[in-house]
Amino acid sequence: MPESSLPWPTTPEVAPPAALDQEVLTVEFKINFLRPAGGDRLRCWGHVLRAGKTLAVAESEIFAAASSDEKLVAKATITLALVPEQ
Numbered sequence: 001m002p003e004s005s006l007p008w009p010t011t012p013e014v015a016p017p018a019a020l021d022q023e024v025l026t027v028e029f030k031i032n033f034l035r036p037a038g039g040d041r042l043r044c045w046g047h048v049l050r051a052g053k054t055l056a057v058a059e060s061e062i063f064a065a066a067s068s069d070e071k072l073v074a075k076a077t078i079t080l081a082l083v084p085e086q
Contacts, residue, residue, distance in 0.1 A: 027055065027079040037073040039066035046076075056080045 046060030062074040 022085065023083040024080040025083060027081050029078050031074060031076045033074050035071065035073050037064040039064040041065050054082055056082060
């Protein structure tokens with residue numbers, strides 16, 4: 001079943017694939033859990049490594065923060081197939 005949420009940012013300085021509302025299918029989804037996520041809060045950032053006509057590859061990192069100390073706790077890489085409208 002196609003997914004409706006896309007992992008890339010929608011800011012003007014980043015060119016998204018052809019249409020942000022198009023359907024996508026997960027081709028590969030890999031998460032590396034590096035350490036327990038202890039702390040007061042979590043912070044995640046992500047960006048698109050490559051967005052082509054048929055595939056998009058993105059990555060994200062999750063940091064756990066306690067006070068001013070942040071530690072990388074997980075890293076994910078995802079490949080999505082962009083489904084053309086029918």
